[in-house]
Amino acid sequence: MRGSEGRQSAAGWLGRRGAALRGCLLALLVLGGLSLVLSARALRPAGWRAVGEGLAYRVVHITASDAGGRATLHVLRVDPRRYRIRLVTAGEGATATAQEMAERHGAVAAINGGFFDERFRPLGLRVTRGRELRPLRQADWGVFLIRAGKAAIVHTRDYRPHGVEEALQCGPRLVVNGRVTRLKRQSARRACLGIDRQGRVLMVVTEGADLDATRLARVLRAPEAEGGLACRDALNLDGGPSAQLHVAARGLHLRLPGTWGVPDGLAVFPR
Secondary structure, eight states: OOOHHHHHHHHHHHHHHHHHHHHHHHHHHHHHHHHHHHHHHHOOOOEEEEETTTEEEEEEEEEETTTEEEEEEEEEEEOTTTTTEEEOOTTTTOOHHHHHHHHTTSSSSSOOOOOOOOOOOBOEEEEEETTEEEEOOOOOOOEEEETTTTTEEGGGGGGGOOEEEEEESSOEEETTTTOOOOOOSSSEEEEEOOOOTTEEEEEEEESOOOHHHHHHHHHSSSOOOGSSSOOEEEEOOOOOOOOOOOETTTTTTEEESSOOSSSSSEEEEEO
């Protein structure tokens, strides 16, 4: 009897120990799974935040270049069905900040425009409300345009003026039909425009470390699931000290000033 009782006691002890081990293992698996979920959330890029009907804002952090450094992309996404995008100017021979132009014209947002010369005259095509202010420049650039309320980016050689309401020429093009273009290896503070596959316009300005153009283009074209902005096309704007973005929407007040004023920019107005 004692031997039988001993065997039963040992079996019970082993059973209890096995149950305890299984419980510990289950707890470790649960904690491990939770850790993976939390890690995935930490690595997942911040999503879009609605800041108005047809307006959304997002921040993307990336490594700026092979040398390292961190750059932050501030992105305003605009739905052209709810907002008009217009070229605005500071006046002949004058300059103004994006904030000044937005406030002067009653816009909810504004980004700096394209290149200009030492006399603050814009270089390249400028069209506003169907009126051409500056002629097309024969250069390997692109043209951002609005026609029939829809945005597009085309190469200089493919530009056709018929029906164009607004236009701004600059370069280079960063993304063409979902592909990154061949770009010079140079870094700077950046401003650019993108168009996603839903036809929405993205206004982007960077801050932090100077950003390599190819790295910017890769983020612009990459799917959102991979931390990108899913742009079909994208166009570089004047960068460096000119890069600036101003937003005064219902859900966002953002001021990214440049070092100096610029002769023109693109502004966003409610329809």
